[in-house]
Amino acid sequence: MTRVAIVGVGHSKFGDRRDVSLPELGFEASKPALLDANITPEDVEFLSVGIAGTWYEDFLPAVVVSEYLGLAGKGLMRCEAACATGSAAVATAYNMVKTGQCDVTMALGIEKMMGVDGPTMTEVIGRAGYYLWEFHNFGMTFPGYYALHATQHMKKYGTTEEQLAKVAVKNHKYGAMNPTAHFQRPITVDDALSSRVVAWPLKLYDCCPVSDGAAAVILASEEKAKTLTDSPVWVESIGISSDTASVSRRSDFLGLRATVKAAEKAFKMANVKPDMFDVADVHDCFTIAEILAYEDLGFCEKGKGGQLVEDGQTEIGGKIPVNVDGGLKAKGHPLGATGTSMIVGLTHQLRKEAGKSQAPIKNGLALAHNVGGTGHYCYVTILRS
Amino acid sequence: MTRVAIVGVGHSKFGDRRDVSLPELGFEASKPALLDANITPEDVEFLSVGIAGTWYEDFLPAVVVSEYLGLAGKGLMRCEAACATGSAAVATAYNMVKTGQCDVTMALGIEKMMGVDGPTMTEVIGRAGYYLWEFHNFGMTFPGYYALHATQHMKKYGTTEEQLAKVAVKNHKYGAMNPTAHFQRPITVDDALSSRVVAWPLKLYDCCPVSDGAAAVILASEEKAKTLTDSPVWVESIGISSDTASVSRRSDFLGLRATVKAAEKAFKMANVKPDMFDVADVHDCFTIAEILAYEDLGFCEKGKGGQLVEDGQTEIGGKIPVNVDGGLKAKGHPLGATGTSMIVGLTHQLRKEAGKSQAPIKNGLALAHNVGGTGHYCYVTILRS
Numbered sequence A, B: 001m002t003r004v005a006i007v008g009v010g011h012s013k014f015g016d017r018r019d020v021s022l023p024e025l026g027f028e029a030s031k032p033a034l035l036d037a038n039i040t041p042e043d044v045e046f047l048s049v050g051i052a053g054t055w056y057e058d059f060l061p062a063v064v065v066s067e068y069l070g071l072a073g074k075g076l077m078r079c080e081a082a083c084a085t086g087s088a089a090v091a092t093a094y095n096m097v098k099t100g101q102c103d104v105t106m107a108l109g110i111e112k113m114m115g116v117d118g119p120t121m122t123e124v125i126g127r128a129g130y131y132l133w134e135f136h137n138f139g140m141t142f143p144g145y146y147a148l149h150a151t152q153h154m155k156k157y158g159t160t161e162e163q164l165a166k167v168a169v170k171n172h173k174y175g176a177m178n179p180t181a182h183f184q185r186p187i188t189v190d191d192a193l194s195s196r197v198v199a200w201p202l203k204l205y206d207c208c209p210v211s212d213g214a215a216a217v218i219l220a221s222e223e224k225a226k227t228l229t230d231s232p233v234w235v236e237s238i239g240i241s242s243d244t245a246s247v248s249r250r251s252d253f254l255g256l257r258a259t260v261k262a263a264e265k266a267f268k269m270a271n272v273k274p275d276m277f278d279v280a281d282v283h284d285c286f287t288i289a290e291i292l293a294y295e296d297l298g299f300c301e302k303g304k305g306g307q308l309v310e311d312g313q314t315e316i317g318g319k320i321p322v323n324v325d326g327g328l329k330a331k332g333h334p335l336g337a338t339g340t341s342m343i344v345g346l347t348h349q350l351r352k353e354a355g356k357s358q359a360p361i362k363n364g365l366a367l368a369h370n371v372g373g374t375g376h377y378c379y380v381t382i383l384r385s
Helices: A022-037 A061-068 A085-098 A121-126 A131-138 A142-157 A161-175 A189-194 A222-228 A257-270 A287-296 A305-310 A327-331 A335-350 B022-037 B061-068 B085-098 B121-126 B131-138 B142-157 B161-175 B189-194 B222-228 B257-270 B287-296 B305-310 B327-331 B335-350
Strands: A004-011 A046-050 A075-080 A104-111 A197-199 A213-221 A233-242 A279-281 A365-372 A377-384 B004-011 B046-050 B075-080 B104-111 B197-199 B213-221 B233-242 B279-281 B365-372 B377-384
Touching: A004 A022, A004 A085, A004 A222, A004 A335, A022 A061, A022 A104, A022 A213, A046 A061, A046 A085, A046 A335, A061 A075, A075 A085, A075 B085, A075 B233, A085 A104, A085 A213, A085 A233, A085 A335, A085 A365, A085 A377, A085 B075, A085 B085, A104 A335, A121 A142, A142 A197, A142 A287, A142 A305, A161 A189, A161 A287, A161 A305, A161 A327, A213 A222, A213 A335, A233 A257, A233 A335, A233 B075, A257 A287, A257 A365, A257 A377, A279 A335, A287 A305, A287 A327, A287 A365, A335 A365, A335 A377, B004 B022, B004 B085, B004 B222, B004 B335, B022 B061, B022 B104, B022 B213, B046 B061, B046 B085, B046 B335, B061 B075, B075 B085, B085 B104, B085 B213, B085 B233, B085 B335, B085 B365, B085 B377, B104 B335, B121 B142, B142 B197, B142 B287, B142 B305, B161 B189, B161 B287, B161 B305, B161 B327, B213 B222, B213 B335, B233 B257, B233 B335, B257 B287, B257 B365, B257 B377, B279 B335, B287 B305, B287 B327, B287 B365, B335 B365, B335 B377
Parallel strands: A046 A075, A046 A104, A279 A365, B046 B075, B046 B104, B279 B365
Antiparallel strands: A004 A213, A004 A233, A075 B075, A104 A213, A233 A377, A365 A377, B004 B213, B004 B233, B104 B213, B233 B377, B365 B377
């Protein structure tokens, strides 16, 4: 079976993008990806579109986007896995090449979330659990879910609010170096600790923003990749898992089982271990989520995640640089685009073209960890240069 | 690369299913599929869920369904391709086996459309084009789109209202033999011709109904399939195509380019020709759509589709029996379930267990043709016994 290479990546500015339509936003990612791969839409045989939102006026947003990108007539599928939707699009485009059905495919993750009519995004995303029981009966919101994780982790392992704040400070620092990030300003631990409480212990700076954005990844077979690029980045494996809709059916809030399972699968298929990675993007929708990810992915022992960030081990120069593109926290979290954005950032890292936020590349291995909901989905993608 | 076999299928009753919740409806399809494959949820490694609707209270309906089916923890993705959503789910589950990532996967297509709050289904589905231009400015509805096809086909090729009616009569005849079909009554040509006009020349009996339903397909690698069944049905190929969102950018209304392209791809990969099929399910959301499909798939020459049905060539005993499970027209069209339902019906045909509506099986070849929107998506799946 062919290996599958990333041969082109593109990324729109993330943020409040009410200045463009959904198709225009997609074009901001697809066009640079095509240029990066030195191909035209004619060469793309299949497009997977990652859109998680249900709030678009168009009933078929993927079709409208596809036409605008010049890809009408190609194979087409919309993929959804909540906040891991972009990774689902990558997995689909990867499979279409891996099976030999296509030589060149594109995964486009895209979302517009700002200024949407109807229920607020907080309400919509609050439903990303078991709606009828948890949202409707108990009024659970998304920050509320992650606050459960944070309080239990603090109680059991002594994780502190300062450690949570340090995740935010780190990710804002790198976001400020990333011109496509939603937030471009460094913050301090005091800024984070003194921001208003959203769901204790999570404060405003512990939460990722609502953003608009798009990111595109072009994949090719090994044979085709050789003709397109001298610096292919290989998709080594994609581990996929899920968990119960009801968080009441989870054993505890100390981690995400879906992450553990997805990582196990991905590590096994790629024959790698957690200490081999040069750089990683993890799903930091809330600061506590990044700490859980450190532990669930094996970057440190269970319960030591707070210490890992406090010690600076997840910054550039540390044991495993994490979210050095700003993460969801500072780069933004346009649901469908987040997974593809991770792959774009890590491709730049493995190609050593990440500029000021370049991590040292030794083994040529990177990991993208993308969670949907509160561990309802997890996709772990392993890349190798 | 492994071949991929269908080793189990299951189908709920289609119709007004306000008696069950979405997960319960999914269970009605997944449980018999598991029993048919003689496996348990433990054996299923990945679930693709085909849900096209954006109207569910749950923001993550696939997760809620997955938990109820006992599949929490497995790989999970929701797939959408408008009315071809079920086929997209099959393609995804197929790819997960074909790539060797899984030995056993399930594709579940499911939709609940009856009694939904908010805009009517006619409005929602009317948006399955280029909303901003065609729906919003011109008030195009879905029957209106297909009426454009019908009037142009009648003008150019002399296709008649009686021929359209004969598609409905045929599909209601076979629907009456299918206990899972929404409609269980045969109708006459007069019934069809005298029914009220929806969008001329399409009358009530030219239109498929709004339905609830679910259908499940279990796929396995060749090695695994050998341990599970003596009557595997092989997925030979899946051709996927698309077209412009705006129908104003189509060259004519005499056929669907997406069908032609998807069929070309599927035929080439499976190394088959249109005259080799024993039986087919085609996307008869309107009677004219079935006639277009005959021609676009190569079952007859362009313009001869009306004559083909008039001559009885698409009934059992004819050249190519089409929609002998009742089709969308009589079996119903729960958007996400339609594509998986086609695969379920054709699997029964190739296993020669279709009872009164069994077509003669000579070459052991069947074709499923599933269109999303008005040719915005097309998936053509070829099966072999």
